[in-house]
Amino acid sequence: MKKIVNLGVLGVGLIGKRHAEFIIKSKNANLVSIADPNESAENYASKIGVKRFKSLSEMLSNSSLDGVVIATPNNLHVENGLECIKNGIPSLIEKPLASSVFDAKIIAKASHDSNVPVLVGHHRRHNPIIIAAKQIINSGTIGNIRSFHANCWLYKPDEYYEQSVWRTKKGAGPVSVNLVHDIDLLRYLCGEVVSVQAQTIKSKRGHENEDVAAVLLRFDNDIVGTISVSDTIVAPWSWELTAKENPAYPNTSESCYNFGGDYGSLSVPDLKVWKNKDKRGWWEPINSSKYSLINTDPLMNQINHFVSVIKGSEKPLVTADEGLRNLKVLEGIYKSAETGQTYKIT
DSSP states (O other): OSSSSSEEEOOOOOHHHHHHHHHHOOEEEEEEEEEOOHHHHHHHOOOOOOOOESSHHHHHHHHSSEEEEEEEEEEEEEHHHHHHHOOOOOOOEEESSSHHHHHEEEHHHHHHHHTTOOOOOGGGGSSSSHHHHHHHHHHTTTEEEEEEEEEOOOBHHHHHHHOGGGGGTTTTTTTIIHHHHHHHHHHHHHHHHHEEEEEEEEEEOOOOSEEEEEEEEETTTTTTEEEEEEEOOOOOOOOHSSOOOTTSSSSSSSOSSSEEESSEEEETTTTTHHHHHHHHOTTEEEEEEOOHHHHHHHHHHHHHHHHHHTTTTSOOBBBBBHHHHHHHHHHHHHHHHHHHHHHEEO
């Protein structure tokens, strides 16, 4: 495999452009082309100095590509992913992997059967904060995790929806668009989800999707925890505003995840550990210590990981199977909210 791999980006909306810009910055990849039917993509292609095509088929037929980043609307992921697999081209598909468990199974099976890698864009796993959090948890520093709370409260302005109407449709609410990231991280840090109970509230803006949801999750190791998500709450408690991951969002000094263990607790992303100094107990003094790390951009880390997977030097961190498991939890959340019953994840 050549030292520098050639990549293409399908879909140059908000996240697609960020992928393109990180590929351009990467020392290990070369952005050859983009594909997007929107005519405004022609100006963007000229701006960054690459070829622009109107479709994935056109881009694959006219570009020598080693991999493709797929950043199209969720309902197109199956079609786009299968086309890349058919052409033997590894792909990095933006989260969620698909719009349904049924569709995700199709992609996961095709990737497995063809041995063509499909990665899912849960880029937060590539963040040094999450890598450190996993190390802290796995080290036993806070003992066995018993519970957690994850918060994702943010306010998306009206123009966010005006820019892309698909964001107002069913399946594009904060559970699918935002909570899927949190589900992936909680699975990564805590284990596999075995059941969920959830309630959702229909959008007050009149959209087809929800704008508030609360979820209770149980894991296979008897961890139970809660998640609260909304895209209509003005608040500082979301990954976007606490992780300092994306310069588009203002920074706060808050945390959005709390993990409780029988020897201590951990807040993320500030990586603060709380423990009793000597004897454990609610009457005993409790102190905090903060872990330090060197920050690197997770989107750049993800692109470099994608390159390594293409070269065969690394195995995918977030496979299509992982994306499928996340969607099973999301589907369980929606089904539980619809029925009012606990939904078992199989």
